[in-house]
Amino acid sequence: MQPLTKRQKEILDFIAIYVNENGYAPSYREIAEHFGFSSLASVADHIQALKDKEALDNEFNVARSIQLTPQFEEQTFDVPLMGAIAAGSPIQAIRTRETISIPRDMMGKNTFALKVRGDSMEDEGILDGDYVVIEKIEKPKNGDIVVALVDNDYVTLKKYFREKTGIRLQPANSRYRPILTKNATIQGKVKGVIRRFSY
Amino acid sequence: MQPLTKRQKEILDFIAIYVNENGYAPSYREIAEHFGFSSLASVADHIQALKDKEALDNEFNVARSIQLTPQFEEQTFDVPLMGAIAAGSPIQAIRTRETISIPRDMMGKNTFALKVRGDSMEDEGILDGDYVVIEKIEKPKNGDIVVALVDNDYVTLKKYFREKTGIRLQPANSRYRPILTKNATIQGKVKGVIRRFSY
DNA sequence: TTTACATACGGTTTTTGTTCGGTATAATAG
DNA sequence: CTATTATACCGAACAAAAACCGTATGTAAA
Numbered sequence: 001m002q003p004l005t006k007r008q009k010e011i012l013d014f015i016a017i018y019v020n021e022n023g024y025a026p027s028y029r030e031i032a033e034h035f036g037f038s039s040l041a042s043v044a045d046h047i048q049a050l051k052d053k054e055a056l057d058n059e060f061n062v063a064r065s066i067q068l069t070p071q072f073e074e075q076t077f078d079v080p081l082m083g084a085i086a087a088g089s090p091i092q093a094i095r096t097r098e099t100i101s102i103p104r105d106m107m108g109k110n111t112f113a114l115k116v117r118g119d120s121m122e123d124e125g126i127l128d129g130d131y132v133v134i135e136k137i138e139k140p141k142n143g144d145i146v147v148a149l150v151d152n153d154y155v156t157l158k159k160y161f162r163e164k165t166g167i168r169l170q171p172a173n174s175r176y177r178p179i180l181t182k183n184a185t186i187q188g189k190v191k192g193v194i195r196r197f198s199y
Numbered sequence: 200m201q202p203l204t205k206r207q208k209e210i211l212d213f214i215a216i217y218v219n220e221n222g223y224a225p226s227y228r229e230i231a232e233h234f235g236f237s238s239l240a241s242v243a244d245h246i247q248a249l250k251d252k253e254a255l256d257n258e259f260n261v262a263r264s265i266q267l268t269p270q271f272e273e274q275t276f277d278v279p280l281m282g283a284i285a286a287g288s289p290i291q292a293i294r295t296r297e298t299i300s301i302p303r304d305m306m307g308k309n310t311f312a313l314k315v316r317g318d319s320m321e322d323e324g325i326l327d328g329d330y331v332v333i334e335k336i337e338k339p340k341n342g343d344i345v346v347a348l349v350d351n352d353y354v355t356l357k358k359y360f361r362e363k364t365g366i367r368l369q370p371a372n373s374r375y376r377p378i379l380t381k382n383a384t385i386q387g388k389v390k391g392v393i394r395r396f397s398y
Numbered sequence: 399t400t401t402a403c404a405t406a407c408g409g410t411t412t413t414t415g416t417t418c419g420g421t422a423t424a425a426t427a428g
Numbered sequence: 429c430t431a432t433t434a435t436a437c438c439g440a441a442c443a444a445a446a447a448c449c450g451t452a453t454g455t456a457a458a
């Protein structure tokens with residue numbers, strides 16, 4: 001399995017995400033638009049390179065016929081690990097340069113991972129040391145587990161409830177009290193949880 | 200499984216939803232109306248294209264006879280899912296044809312995934328509906344979470360402890376009692392947990 | 399025999415992939 | 429050092445497939 005260049009991996013990931021989200025492959029023009037190419041030839045070049053490296057395949061002159069090869073289909077994504085997130089008493093998120101691989105079907109636009117610190121979500125089965133996969137959104141639904149920036153000060157992982165008086169951020173642990181605030185910025189919602197057992 | 204175009208996927212989705220809601224397939228006219236086609240030929244073209252791609256099938260000259268093919272009926276993920284596993288009162292593991300994708304670093308030789316049923320491991324943050332990634336091993340260490348076949352009868356997910364009198368399979372939920380047995384075959388140990396949030 | 403349906407043929411328009419002939423840059427082999 | 433190759437991009441023209449149209453015909457069942 002030949003290694004891909006950085007750009008080729010970006011193109012491949014874009015295609016994979018697009019297929020995942022839409023159920024069909026992107027057109028060359030859509031790929032060009034996404035990457036800011038002014039020429040379709042650039043897309044064609046990359047597609048050809050990826051075909052040479054057996055990362056994908058398509059049919060001649062058939063619209064939206066790109067398919068990932070099985071070897072690459074089964075691969076996971078590397079998403080940025082943005083830092084640790086407090087699930088107990090709120091602490092500042094820590095930036096890191098690590099990445100973590102997640103299942104392809106958890107991947108979408110604006111997805112990243114956070115490592116959980118604390119035990120405030122343990123009744124939802126999110127434990128200290130787990131990784132949560134986050135999708136950046138601003139408008140969560142009631143009951144979503146969200147990453148919230150409170151008072152422009154600290155970041156925390158809680159269940160989200162919109163109420164008359166403001167926002168209630170509810171821990172899933174009876175030992176903690178909810179946070180009631182009007183000043184919370186939602187940074188994303190939890191799409192998945194990943195736990196690793198190391199022996 | 201040939202990829203569909205955008206339009207073809209829209210048509211297929213419409214048919215699938217229609218069948219789901221009504222119990223029978225839409226007529227060509229209903230499809231045309233829904234998409235604003237002025238010609239039935241357009242519908243016929245799409246039906247033919249979808250038949251060519253084996254996304255659906257119908258009987259010649261039979262009204263509302265469109266049927267989705269099994270492959271498109273249920274969309275699959277990346278990696279095989281071997282069955283469901285009881286984490287509550289032990290029940291037989293159920294074989295399925297589903298698949299699931301898992302992070303690369305959880306993957307190894309003899310690795311598969313199981314869907315968790317029951318709540319006996321909830322104190323370990325393994326909840327009903329979660330997927331556990333299992334590595335086939337026969338000799339676990341004390342404290343490992345294992346998949347065990349007990350008395351050649353049922354399969355269950357428990358914490359493993361070797362004791363003088365035999366094997367203790369310990370649930371992580373105070374409402375359940377441990378299983379004490381000499382007759383347990385370990386099928387593997389848990390390498391990871393994956394949870395999906397669907398909204 | 400009417401109604402509701404599917405199918406067929408010969409078109410046009412829009413979307414999409416393909417190709418040719420380029421530029422620029424960086425890494426690599428001779 | 430130079431020649432070569434791989435990568436990454438451009439602009440424009442082109443050709444095929446996909447999507448759609450109107451109209452006509454055929455089938456099955458009430």
